[in-house]
Amino acid sequence: MPEITNQQSLINDFVRLMPPRAVPVAKVVSTEIASADVVEKLLQAAQEEPLWDGVWDYGNKILGKPYPSQSEADFALLGAIVRRAHSVCVPENMVADAVIRVFEQSGLYRVEKRHRVLTQDIPNLITSHFISAYGTHRGGRQAHLRLASIKLPPPSKTYLHLVNCSLLSRRMRNVKSSD
């Protein structure tokens, strides 16, 4: 009668045939409430961001839209605020609280998205940012990709100007040709 026997080396070999599981990105969660002066300092810095006023749906068919959806714009602004939090030396354990309190005051903030922002966007951005700052992370490639995505600067206000110039020059060409 055949028996089920210990075959640890076979099991190890079989596991090696399978690719490793993607290691989930560690989430950084704020454990402390940010102080008022920290929030104020971050708020002043964040107000310089182009998306601060909530204008995200611009662009045209020629140049394309920089943000396909408001959620993408949210993520870009949150990324900028996280970077600013690092640059104005907000303590790491206060970053999440400070970022959400600042983001609440921006033109992009939507109450119905608050939960997603708090549980997904901010932790992911903080994790990615602090990996770049301190160079340690278990997530490897995944983290690197996230990092690459937040390194892209948000479109500047000059983008809108360029769009307008482009439209104006097209109109002028059309007027000339019709003449």
Place this chain on the structure above:
Amino acid sequence: MSAVIGVDIDDVKQTIADQPAVAKWIQAAFEADAYCEVSPSNTGLRLFMLGGPLPDTAKRKHGSLEIYDNVRFLTVTGHLVKPGNRHA
């Protein structure tokens, strides 16, 4: 602590064609006299063995290869792959 580990290899011929390393592993399993039987579809293999818990970093399913130490149930056909009839 040892646990029962179930290994499922679907469509053995195709799997070996896609991943030749699997053939070597099956051969090693035969040589180690691991408990091996034909799956209900008659095209796959089920192996049961004892071993330590699977590492968290190991995938449980990849294409036609599966390995479990918990959560899933595997059917047992009793159709053993006998030493003289190992054509897989």
